[in-house]
Amino acid sequence: MRLFDTYSKSLVDLPAKPGPVRMYFCGPTVYARAHVGNARPFVIGMWLRAWLRETGYQALLVHNITDVNDKIYDAAPGASAELAARATQWYLDDTAGFGLGMPDHMPKVTEMVPEIVSFIEELVEKGYAYPVGGDVYFRVAKFSEYGRLSGQRPDQVEEQEPNALKEDPRDFALWKGTKLGEDTSWPSPWGDGRPGWHIECSAMAEELLGESFEIHGGGLDLVFPHHENELAQSRALGHGFAGIWAHNGMLRFTGEKMSKSLGNVLTIHEALETWGQETLLLFFLSGHWRKPIDFSTETLEQAAARAETFRNALRLEDSGDETGWEAFASALDDDFDTPRALAVLHEWASARKLGLLRRGLTVFSLNSLGDSAEAPAEIAALAEARLAARAAKDFGEADRLRDEIAAAGWELRDEAGGYSLVPKR
RNA sequence: GGCGCCUUGGCCGAGUGGCUAGGCAGCGGCCUGCAAAGCCGUCCACGCCGGUUCGACUCCGGCAGGCGCCUCCA
Numbered sequence: 001m002r003l004f005d006t007y008s009k010s011l012v013d014l015p016a017k018p019g020p021v022r023m024y025f026c027g028p029t030v031y032a033r034a035h036v037g038n039a040r041p042f043v044i045g046m047w048l049r050a051w052l053r054e055t056g057y058q059a060l061l062v063h064n065i066t067d068v069n070d071k072i073y074d075a076a077p078g079a080s081a082e083l084a085a086r087a088t089q090w091y092l093d094d095t096a097g098f099g100l101g102m103p104d105h106m107p108k109v110t111e112m113v114p115e116i117v118s119f120i121e122e123l124v125e126k127g128y129a130y131p132v133g134g135d136v137y138f139r140v141a142k143f144s145e146y147g148r149l150s151g152q153r154p155d156q157v158e159e160q161e162p163n164a165l166k167e168d169p170r171d172f173a174l175w176k177g178t179k180l181g182e183d184t185s186w187p188s189p190w191g192d193g194r195p196g197w198h199i200e201c202s203a204m205a206e207e208l209l210g211e212s213f214e215i216h217g218g219g220l221d222l223v224f225p226h227h228e229n230e231l232a233q234s235r236a237l238g239h240g241f242a243g244i245w246a247h248n249g250m251l252r253f254t255g256e257k258m259s260k261s262l263g264n265v266l267t268i269h270e271a272l273e274t275w276g277q278e279t280l281l282l283f284f285l286s287g288h289w290r291k292p293i294d295f296s297t298e299t300l301e302q303a304a305a306r307a308e309t310f311r312n313a314l315r316l317e318d319s320g321d322e323t324g325w326e327a328f329a330s331a332l333d334d335d336f337d338t339p340r341a342l343a344v345l346h347e348w349a350s351a352r353k354l355g356l357l358r359r360g361l362t363v364f365s366l367n368s369l370g371d372s373a374e375a376p377a378e379i380a381a382l383a384e385a386r387l388a389a390r391a392a393k394d395f396g397e398a399d400r401l402r403d404e405i406a407a408a409g410w411e412l413r414d415e416a417g418g419y420s421l422v423p424k425r
Numbered sequence: 426g427g428c429g430c431c432u433u434g435g436c437c438g439a440g441u442g443g444c445u446a447g448g449c450a451g452c453g454g455c456c457u458g459c460a461a462a463g464c465c466g467u468c469c470a471c472g473c474c475g476g477u478u479c480g481a482c483u484c485c486g487g488c489a490g491g492c493g494c495c496u497c498c499a
Contacts, residue, residue, distance in 0.1 A: 009429095026499065034499090041499050071497065151428045152495065172496060197496085219499030224428085229496080249430090250493065259498055286437060286448085291430090292492065294437090302437060302449045309448080312462060331439090339438050343447035350447095395458055402460080413461050422462085 001055065001333040003215070004290060006223060006245040007149050007231075011335060014214065014244075017056045023049065024205040024242070026218035026226070027106070029066040030087035031075040034094055035265035036280075036295060037251035037258035041218055043281070044248050044289045044336075046100040048215075050363050051332050062208045063103035064201060065091065067110050068194050073182050081184050084110075094268040099277050100365045105208050109200045113186045116195045116203040119233070120174045120188075128236040131190045132165045134177025140170040143232045149245065150224035172229055174199045198229035202241070205230075212240030220247040220290075221257070249292040258295065266295070279304040281366055285338045306342075307369060308425060313349035313357065314370040315420070321353045328360050338364075375421040379410050383421055386412065 005012040014021060025045035028038050045061050052059035067084040076083035088108070096102070109116070120136055123129035129138050140146050147153055163169070173196035178185040185192040195203075205213065211234070218227065227245065234241035250257040253264045271280055283303035287293035324344075331340035341360070348357040361367050375383070386401035405412050411422045 028499070029497090038499050069497090074497095147428090150494075153427065170496085217499095220430085220493065221498055222494095224494055225496040226498090248499070250499080252492080255491090257493070257498085261498065288438085296436095298436060298449090305449050316463075337439080340440085340447085343439065346447055390458080393458075399459070411461065414457070414459095415462085420462090 001052070002335060003244050003246055004335050005243075006227075006247050007242075012244050014052075014057070018058060021052050021057045021059045021215065022062075022209040022213035023060065023215040023217060024062045024064075024201070024209060024213060025103075025216075026201060026222055027064045027066065028091060029069045029071055030084050030091055031069070031072040032087060032260065033090050033267045033269060035258055035260065035267050036271045037219075037253075037265075039095065039098070039268050039271075040248050040251055040284065040289075040293075042095050043098060043100065043284050044246075045103065045217055046098075047338075047364055048217075048246075048336060049103075050100075050365070051336070054363055055329070055333070060209065061103040062105045062107065062205060064204050065106055065108045066197070066200065067108045068184060069197065077181060078183050080182075081110075090269070094272070097268065097272045097277060098281060098365070099368070100281075107204045107208060109195060109204070110184070112200065112204050112207065113195065115207050116199055117175075117186075117188050119199060119203040119206075119237075120195075122237055123174065123233065126237065128233075129174055130167065131175075134191045134193060135165060135173055136175035136190055136196075137166055137171040138174055138229065138233060138236075139167065140172070140232070141168055143236050145235065146170075146232050147228065149231050150228045152224050152228065172196065172198060172225065174233070198226055199233055201226070202230045202233040205241075206234065206239065212243065214243045215246050216242030216244070217246040217248065220249055223247055246289075248289050249287075252292050252294045253296075257292075275300050275304065276307075278307045278366060278369055281364060282306045282342075285342050285364060288339055289336055304425070306346075309346070310349055310357070310361065310366070310369045311422075313352070314354060315372070315422070316352055316354075318354040319352035320355075321351065322355050324348070324353065325356060325359075328356070332363075373423050375410055379405055379408055379421060382408075383412055383419060387419065390414075 002011045002013045023045060025041050028034050042063065045063060049059045049061045065088055067088055072080045072084050120129060124131060124136065128142050129136050175188060175190055175193050176196055177191050177193040185194055231241060252258065253266065256262055256264060258265055279300060283300055286303060328341050328344040331337045331344060345357060345360050358367060358370055361369055382401050382405050386398050389397040389401060402412050409424050411424045413420050413422060
């Protein structure tokens with residue numbers, strides 16, 4: 001399998017099977033209910049893990065939770081820990097709603113502070129960081145490869161928050177001394193404070209996956225500065241860090257990136273309630289993971305129609321033909337091309353290759369599309385009554401009963417010698 | 426100002442130097458008491474302008490439009 005790597009700007013092959021594929025996907029800062037855009041890296045990470053396992057890799061996924069941060073302090077003055085705990089639970093509940101299972105580890109910053117502190121200490125010892133006024137900053141000028149991942153030229157990077165403590169305006173915080181109004185803190189050699197945003201990922205990824213690992217994922221908007229800084233911190237210590245940088249495209253809503261700061265958000269919770277897990281997953285599947293994808297009524301309705309196509313196909317008679325898995329596998333092995341894989345699933349649906357279809361859908365946790373539902377007794381009774389009316393050529397009564405069944409949420413489909421009852425969507 | 430990405434038919438979306446993507450929607454038909462499901466057929470393409478080539482949607486250049494990042498952001 002190969003994946004596009006932001007660092008080398010090329011498709012990079014994964015190590016030979018069977019080998020470990022260790023993945024770290026950046027998770028959310030928990031200060032509000034997560035929106036659908038936040039779900040994209042989660043879904044992609046879980047699918048990637050499923051596919052790697054399906055094809056014989058030992059895949060491991062770490063997905064962190066940033067539970068101490070300026071935004072959390074701002075959102076809940078005096079009660080930041082409570083908000084973080086509540087929002088963490090929301091995130092766990094919301095992502096569980098996709099039915100994709102859980103990442104192998106979901107570390108929280110607040111549970112990894114000692115490891116982060118040692119990481120910073122080592123950077124200070126080696127001259128890559130300096131403490132000043134209770135803070136610790138990374139010395140960007142000392143790391144010659146700075147800017148390589150994002151293509152940013154250090155001399156062109158704008159400085160937005162002047163900070164007289166820094167040696168160089170481009171230096172970024174590894175440790176932030178406690179300020180007025182911040183209600184959580186941890187001890188450190190530089191005084192009480194808390195980790196900066198970027199260091200947590202370097203520390204947590206390496207703690208759980210080792211100094212180098214295969215894939216680091218996250219949204220395209222994290223390339224700079226977040227991932228550039230992570231890379232600088234880890235490489236400064238001589239660690240290999242990520243082999244492949246996998247950045248997913250942004251989710252667009254009303255023509256722009258869905259983001260809390262723009263206010264054009266729909267939460268995962270709301271989206272799942274409105275569209276359901278299967279439609280939402282098929283929506284994500286319909287776009288390539290690196291490209292932007294538009295969340296709109298039209299694209300979601302198309303995803304819902306796909307779901308229905310697959311459900312109907314899975315109710316038909318299986319052709320028994322099990323040949324052709326390679327088309328699906330090669331699509332996914334080639335930069336995880338889910339739109340191409342989806343086309344193969346549709347071809348299998350048309351050809352009634354139901355075994356393959358089920359197996360393919362299972363990779364994406366969409367096997368529930370094949371679930372059949374038993375109509376309740378009162379609906380079954382109406383269907384029986386209609387069958388009798390129809391046999392007696394009392395079509396007026398038969399149509400009335402079918403309407404009644406429909407009103408109760410079931411669709412009656414006549415078949416040779418009988419009928420079937422299907423839940424209406 | 427700097428860095429980068431994208432542009433395929435009504436919509437989503439794959440792909441290739443000459444040969445069918447696939448889906449949704451539409452249209453015609455078969456089947457059905459009527460439907461639904463299914464099946465068959467079918468309309469609609471490669472942003473614009475140049476160049477390379479026997480031939481480009483596919484390669485090169487320019488232009489236009491859209492999007493992302495530049496220390497809050499999945």
